[in-house]
Amino acid sequence: MTCPKCKSNNVNVQLSNEVFTKRQHRSLISWLLFWWWFELILWIFLTIPRFIIFVISLLFGGRRKIVTKTTKHAVCQDCGHDWQI
Secondary structure: OOOOOOOOOOEEEEEEEEEEEEEOOOOHHHHHHHHHHHHHHHHHHOHHHHHHHHHHHHHHOOOEEEEEEEEEEEEEOOOOOEEEO
16 A cells, blocks of 8 residues: 555554444334324323423433444555545
8 A cells, every 4th residue: 555645655554443422313113103192191291390301301412322433544654644545
């Protein structure tokens, strides 16, 4: 492998992991079959506690999923140029 900047063959390839969070959502089918009426019943009978839970979930981010993405980076040892493979 050669560096595109200085055309050197002294290139090191590294794997890097990127970890980030992603908000989880319910699927459309489960929402249509079950959750819409469950949410409706909760709002009708438990309005104040449901509102408090809703505000707390907005403040703290709700349900989150941790996602890891692995990428390859090449680094030229002569000039220091790096690029993603």
